[in-house]
Amino acid sequence: xxxxxxxxxxxxxxxxxxxxxxxxxxxxxxxxxxxxxxxxxxxxxxxxxxxxxxxxxxxxxxxxxxxxxxxxxxxxxxxxxxxxxxxxxxxxxxxxxxxxxxxxxxxxxxxxxxxxxxxxxxxxxxxxxxxxxxxxxxxxxxxxxxxxxxxxxxxxxxxxxxxxxxxxxxxxxxxxxxxxxxxxxxxxxxxxxxxxxxxxxxxxxxxxxxxxxxxxxxxxxxxxxxxxxxxxxxxxxxxxxxxxxxxxxxxxxxxxxxxxxxx
Amino acid sequence: xxxxxxxxxxxxxxxxxxxxxxxxxxxxxxxxxxxxxxxxxxxxxxxxxxxxxxxxxxxxxxxxxxxxxxxxxxxxxxxxxxxxxxxxxxxxxxxxxxxxxxxxxxxxxxxxxxxxxxxxxxxxxxxxxxxxxxxxxxxxxxxxxxxxxxxxxxxxxxxxxxxxxxxxxxxxxxxxxxxxxxxxxxxxxxxxxxxxxxxxxxxxxxxxxxxxxxxxxxxxxxxxxxxxxxxxxxxxxxxxxxxxxxxxxxxxxxxxxxxxxxxxxxxxxxxxxxxxxxxxxxxx
Amino acid sequence: xxxxxxxxxxxxxxxxxxxxxxxxxxxxxxxxxxxxxxxxxxxxxxxxxxxxxxxxxxxxxxxxxxxxxxxxxxxxxxxxxxxxxxxxxxxxxxxxxxxxxxxxxxxxxxxxxxxxxxxxxxxxxxxxxxxxxxxxxxxxxxxxxxxxxxxxxxxxxxxxxxxxxxxxxxxxxxxxxxxxxxxxxxxxxxxxxxxxxxxxxxxxxxxxxxxxxxxxxxxxxxxxxxxxxxxxxxxxxxxxxxxxxxxxxxxxxxxxxxxxxxxxxxxxx
Numbered sequence: 001x002x003x004x005x006x007x008x009x010x011x012x013x014x015x016x017x018x019x020x021x022x023x024x025x026x027x028x029x030x031x032x033x034x035x036x037x038x039x040x041x042x043x044x045x046x047x048x049x050x051x052x053x054x055x056x057x058x059x060x061x062x063x064x065x066x067x068x069x070x071x072x073x074x075x076x077x078x079x080x081x082x083x084x085x086x087x088x089x090x091x092x093x094x095x096x097x098x099x100x101x102x103x104x105x106x107x108x109x110x111x112x113x114x115x116x117x118x119x120x121x122x123x124x125x126x127x128x129x130x131x132x133x134x135x136x137x138x139x140x141x142x143x144x145x146x147x148x149x150x151x152x153x154x155x156x157x158x159x160x161x162x163x164x165x166x167x168x169x170x171x172x173x174x175x176x177x178x179x180x181x182x183x184x185x186x187x188x189x190x191x192x193x194x195x196x197x198x199x200x201x202x203x204x205x206x207x208x209x210x211x212x213x214x215x216x217x218x219x220x221x222x223x224x225x226x227x228x229x230x231x232x233x234x235x236x237x238x239x240x241x242x243x244x245x246x247x248x249x250x251x252x253x254x255x256x257x258x259x260x261x262x263x
Numbered sequence: 264x265x266x267x268x269x270x271x272x273x274x275x276x277x278x279x280x281x282x283x284x285x286x287x288x289x290x291x292x293x294x295x296x297x298x299x300x301x302x303x304x305x306x307x308x309x310x311x312x313x314x315x316x317x318x319x320x321x322x323x324x325x326x327x328x329x330x331x332x333x334x335x336x337x338x339x340x341x342x343x344x345x346x347x348x349x350x351x352x353x354x355x356x357x358x359x360x361x362x363x364x365x366x367x368x369x370x371x372x373x374x375x376x377x378x379x380x381x382x383x384x385x386x387x388x389x390x391x392x393x394x395x396x397x398x399x400x401x402x403x404x405x406x407x408x409x410x411x412x413x414x415x416x417x418x419x420x421x422x423x424x425x426x427x428x429x430x431x432x433x434x435x436x437x438x439x440x441x442x443x444x445x446x447x448x449x450x451x452x453x454x455x456x457x458x459x460x461x462x463x464x465x466x467x468x469x470x471x472x473x474x475x476x477x478x479x480x481x482x483x484x485x486x487x488x489x490x491x492x493x494x495x496x497x498x499x500x501x502x503x504x505x506x507x508x509x510x511x512x513x514x515x516x517x518x519x520x521x522x523x524x525x526x527x528x529x530x531x532x533x534x535x536x537x538x539x540x541x542x543x544x545x546x547x
Numbered sequence: 548x549x550x551x552x553x554x555x556x557x558x559x560x561x562x563x564x565x566x567x568x569x570x571x572x573x574x575x576x577x578x579x580x581x582x583x584x585x586x587x588x589x590x591x592x593x594x595x596x597x598x599x600x601x602x603x604x605x606x607x608x609x610x611x612x613x614x615x616x617x618x619x620x621x622x623x624x625x626x627x628x629x630x631x632x633x634x635x636x637x638x639x640x641x642x643x644x645x646x647x648x649x650x651x652x653x654x655x656x657x658x659x660x661x662x663x664x665x666x667x668x669x670x671x672x673x674x675x676x677x678x679x680x681x682x683x684x685x686x687x688x689x690x691x692x693x694x695x696x697x698x699x700x701x702x703x704x705x706x707x708x709x710x711x712x713x714x715x716x717x718x719x720x721x722x723x724x725x726x727x728x729x730x731x732x733x734x735x736x737x738x739x740x741x742x743x744x745x746x747x748x749x750x751x752x753x754x755x756x757x758x759x760x761x762x763x764x765x766x767x768x769x770x771x772x773x774x775x776x777x778x779x780x781x782x783x784x785x786x787x788x789x790x791x792x793x794x795x796x797x798x799x800x801x802x803x804x805x806x807x808x809x810x811x812x813x814x815x816x
Contacts (some may be wrong), residue, residue: 055711057707057710057711060706060707060710061635062635089266089715089716090715093713093714093715094713095713096710096711096712096713097712097713100711100712101707101708101711103704103707103708104704105702105704107702107704107705107707107708109705109708109709109723109726109727110723110726110727110729111726119709119712119714119722120712120713120714123712123713123714123718124713169708172712173711173712176712176713265717266715266716266717266718269717269720269721270629270633270716270717272625273625273626273628273629273632273633274629274633275625276621276622276623276625276626276629277625277626277629277630277634277640277643277691278639278643279622279626279687280626280643280646280647280650280687280688280691281642281643281646283650283684283687284646284649284650286661286665287657287658287661290661290664290665291657291660291661291664294664345564346564346567346568347564348564349560349561349563349564349565350561350564350565350568352557352561352564353561353562353564353565354565356561357557357558357561357562358565366565366568366569368809369568369569369572370568370569370572371805371809372572372802372805373568373571373572373575375741375742375745375801375802375805376575376745376798376801376802377745377746377747377772377797377798377801378745378747379745379747379772379775379776379794379797380575380579380745380794380797380798381575382776382779383579383775383779383790383791383794384575384578384579386779387578387582388574388578413571416568417568420568444550444551444553444554445554445557445558446550446553446554446556446557446558447550447553447554449557467652470652471652473654474652474653474654474655474656474657475654476654476655476656476747476748477747477748477772477776480776481779501654501656501748504656504660505656505748505751508660508663508751508752509751509752509755519660520660520664523656523657523660526654526656526657527653527654527657530652530653530654530657531649531653534649534652534653535645535649538645538648538649539645
């Protein structure tokens with residue numbers, strides 16, 4: 001495998017509990033290190049389902065079936081491990097500390113701004129107050145929200161605006177210094193200005209983190225991402241450098257979607 | 264505390280409520296054994312309740328308390344249902360915006376008043392009115408039934424209101440758009456749509472009224488006699504238990520348990536039917 | 548023409564129903580206040596029933612309600628948590644939910660008889676513990692239902708966000724989900740406390756009553772509600788006045804806690 005693949009999805013299929021058909025069929029998708037990979041496609045194509053498989057969050061709901069492999073690179077050992085094989089809760093916990101996730105609706109916890117960011121750190125076992133404080137500050141700065149909240153860290157996070165809440169969620173996630181960050185339509189619930197701020201943030205973050213972003217906004221995908229995957233009814237139709245996908249797609253289906261022939 | 268332990272504890276406590284329910288059935292049934300063996304099903308039709316001479320045995324029959332329970336509840340339901348429905352209609356369709364909250368809260372406060380307060384008030388204020396209207400002591404089936412009605416009105420109107428609220432606005436709007444009056448929208452759209460919930464609330468209120476003790480104890484007269492007029496004093500199962508359970512012994516005590524068992528089973532069946540057939544709750 | 552008449556009729560009838568409902572509320576509260584306040588003097592709070600006061604009755608009633616809460620709330624909340632967070636909509640969960648709802652409407656006197664049989668009868672005397680247990684049996688189904696419902700209002704994304712950070716399920720439930728549902732659950736607890744503190748029937752033959760101040764739960768235990776029942780049936784004026792005063796105090800307490808609970812969940816603008 002190429003050196004710069006941080007997560008390699010191989011022949012991956014997924015079926016929801018109790019469903020007749022698989023939602024994802026035979027997906028082959030390498031995620032490259034320190035790049036932004038966008039997943040686009042019409043509603044129901046499975047892009048969110050695929051994203052949510054990458055940190056095994058489907059496991060919250062029993063009965064789902066996985067097939068194939070999702071191989072995550074172990075940085076130190078320089079080898080790949082299939083995360084679909086993880087069964088024990090603490091293995092999954094460790095996985096999720098390496099792969100962060102941001103949701104469509106901002107999800108601030110009902111606590112102070114500070115406690116929100118510190119939450120993941122405390123979960124991972126850090127007890128030193130000074131260390132936590134330093135990491136919280138670093139994370140809030142990294143999420144470009146420090147200046148706005150530094151004087152009200154003890155205030156409830158619920159008092160922040162939507163855009164601020166989403167940036168707080170990003171700060172919360174990056175505090176753990178994850179290797180990969182998964183974003184599920186992170187700006188679809190936000191106004192244009194907040195959207196712009198978050199897009200800028202995501203572009204900055206890719207220097208340290210590999211990013212996978214699901215979006216239904218094609219302009220966003222073409223603005224932000226280095227690679228784009230186009231999906232349709234559970235299959236990966238085309239995957240290539242973003243420029244290629246948008247300017248000169250190989251598949252007719254891709255072209256039809258890009259040009260708006262179907263939504 | 265580990266995750267598995269927490270999960271198992273929560274399951275344990277969840278099943279505890281099942282055990283309590285089963286426990287009530289079993290314990291009541293057990294303690295009724297003496298009376299069941301002695302009287303069998305005749306217990307339901309015997310209208311005598313007498314301790315035997317020298318405290319030996321006796322003849323106990325549940326007919327009078329059962330009839331008292333049923334009749335007082337019936338009176339309550341007849342009086343309460345139209346009023347509760349009326350309140351529900353008022354709150355969902357008729358009331359102007361500014362009145363909805365105060366009236367709602369008032370009705371909920373009515374529900375919060377302890378039943379013994381209803382008993383006190385009924386005894387000293389309501390019974391004398393019945394007395395002046397109908398004679399007698401003022402305490403009897405009618406008074407008990409009426410105060411019982413006042414008690415179940417808030418409960419019934421609340422559930423009915425919730426049912427009626429589930430009617431989609433679009434449905435009502437399309438009816439209005441065709442020129443229907445408010446009454447017609449209520450009659451032809453809201454009522455049919457919330458029919459199930461309304462019937463369910465009636466049955467549920469009935470189940471509750473059957474078991475009401477304190478208000479009825481003050482007002483029904485507590486006399487072991489069959490009522491021939493609606494204003495006659497009589498007794499009901501909860502009232503008999505409230506007044507005489509503490510002193511009862513041996514066969515009489517067992518007969519009390521028998522009555523409690525009957526009351527519990529009947530309430531259980533009625534309330535479960537209301538839930539099962541009419542008020543189905545979403546399970547997730 | 549007929550249509551308009553019927554329409555007016557329903558408007559009038561439903562308004563009359565509302566007036567009747569509110570009328571009774573005010574009638575009861577006003578008469579209660581008049582009768583209750585007229586014989587209300589400060590020293591009934593300093594004397595026990597044996598001296599024509601209600602001090603021990605208040606302490607007793609509160610104590611049993613509090614113990615019932617301490618027993619009932621953890622059991623009810625844990626059960627509610629299992630139903631909403633762990634059961635995955637299983638058949639067992641449906642059964643428990645429905646039966647718990649049925650228990651909410653079950654006759655309270657039967658619960659008193661039940662607790663008599665399992666606690667009072669074997670030890671051959673009344674007991675404040677028995678009274679508390681009877682009250683807790685009434686409280687548990689209410690707490691289960693409240694917890695279940697309030698947890699269902701917490702959006703699933705919040706749980707997912709916690710899990711996505713590497714939290715274990717029970718930590719997420721305790722530290723995030725419960726917190727998010729905190730206000731609703733607290734209101735539920737307050738409202739059920741207000742409900743059980745006004746109960747009489749479950750106490751009649753479990754804790755009975757006690758004219759003296761005592762904190763010994765192993766014997767007959769003072770109860771405000773049972774006292775009202777007894778006092779109201781005495782022929783003398785003094786006892787009846789005391790019954791009214793006690794009723795007034797009880798109602799004020801119950802309505803206050805009720806309104807407090809509603810205040811907590813008020814729409815904040």
